[in-house]
Amino acid sequence: MQDALNYIFEEDNALDDFENMERILRAPRIFQTRRNYFEEYDEKAFATRFRLYKRSAMELLDLIESKLEFTSDRNNSLSPINQLLLTLRYYATGSHQLTMGDFAGVSRPTANRAIHRVTAAIASLNKKFIRFPETPEDIRKTQMEFYNIAKFPNVIGALDCTHVKIISPGGNHAETFRNRKGYMSINVQAVCNARLIISDIVARWPGSTHDERIFSASRRNAMFELGTYNHSVLVADSGYMNRSYIMMPLDRVQTAEETLYNESQIRTRNTIERLFGMWKRRFPVLGLGLHVHLKNCLPIIVATAVLHNLLQFKREECPPDDPALELPAPWEAIIEQGRIRQQRHPDNAREVRDINPVRRKLINNYFKTLQYS
Structure with missing residues (x-):
């Protein structure tokens, strides 16, 4: 019995010595200097x-x-x-x-x-700074700002998608994030106005998702389908399905009015391309890639959209590039990497018949007369 007690006593002392030694060897907590x-x-x-x-x-x-x-x-x-x-x-x-x-x-x-x-x-703050024009006054103002670019009527927004590079999220569905250019990304849909302000954003779809699929599932598409915006239209590239409220360029032009339509449409749609370039250059993390968990990528994309709009509302110029930033390629190449041109939607394959009657009416009744004005 005494031997057992002596053993326990010795073990307790050894444990105390170990804990004391651990406290001695433990690295002291160091508070780094924080610069102002x-x-x-x-x-x-x-x-x-x-x-x-x-x-x-x-x-x-x-x-x-x-x-x-x-x-x-x-x-x-x-x-x-x-x-x-x-x-x-x-x-x-x-x-x-x-x-x-x-x-x-x-x-x-x-x-x-x-x-x-x-x-x-x-x-x-996204609801405060990312707002789609809803009131008649806001809609008219937005349409007039777009009209002043290239005389394209009734435009309420320019629509497109851009890819933000991410690390592999892992799991069984990781490959759905690999886009057509071979890297992992989130396909971000945005609508902007003529002042390069983001009016709508959807930032949750894997990189392999087609632009049309994202728009079809979006709340904004549902609002257009319900006729919320009357005769307003979006300008977009040819990757979308033919809809009465989406104006896409013609693949083949045969008349002067069709040429005029295409030129006006492309110049008006260019606002969304300029937006993506400015957004990524202003916040390089979007162009260089997000090295964080997938669940943290989406708020970062939305947060930088909020900041971009805040600065655009204030008409604050994009600051100079940081010379200390090490870029893997020139900015033009980085921004181009995020552009993935979608194949024409099957619904547009027989465009020779121009199955979008609203577009055809716009060409025949508006752009045909515009060329003589």
Whole structure:
């Protein structure tokens, strides 16, 4: 019995010695120095690195600060402004979160939590900043802005899709995210107005999904089918099904009015191409690729759309490219990588008959007279 007690006593002492040794050897917690980038950089340098000018960054902070505040400063918590700047820098570089943690003076897990926390807060503003024209006044204004580009009537938006590169999400359905160019992506549908403001966005479909499939399943298509927008139309490329409210270019032109229609349609539709280029160049993470879990990719896409619109509403110019950003290719090539031209929809195969009567009427009754005006 005594031997047993001595053994237990010795074991307890050994355990105490082990715990004491572990405490001695445990690395001390180090709080890194956090730089004040808001004060450190002038206006131009700040915008180059964070893609927003200081005044816009503070206005954004006012909108989301309540969602970023901690209840105390325990454990040297990250302030709302530092959380925001960390996230904006991530959008501006697409760097791995360990690098972002070093940038902000925090650990990688802290950087991860901060980026997704701020992203969720910004994305929650989508109903405020991403709005489709609904009132008669807004519809008329949007149509007039498009008309001023190339005299195409009744246009309420330019429609198209772009691909945002992601890492493989894994699982049984991972290959559905591989697009026709061979990389994993999310196929993002957007509608924009003539001022390059995103009025509608759908960011949840795998890269292999056809543009037409995305639009067919969208709420916006249902609204058009219900006649919500009267005689308004969308301009798009030839990858969509023939609908009375989607104006696509003609593959073959035989008359002067058809040529005029095509020229006007292409110039008007070019707004969505310009939008995608500006959006990705303003927030390079969209062009370079998202190296985060799939569930975190979608809020980032929406959050950057919200930020883009916020800056477009303010008519804030896109800042200069960051010279420290290492690009794998010129920006033109990166943006082109996100463009995947869809094959013509089978419904459009017999276009010689022009089975879209609204388009034919528009060509014969409007563009035919326009060429003589």
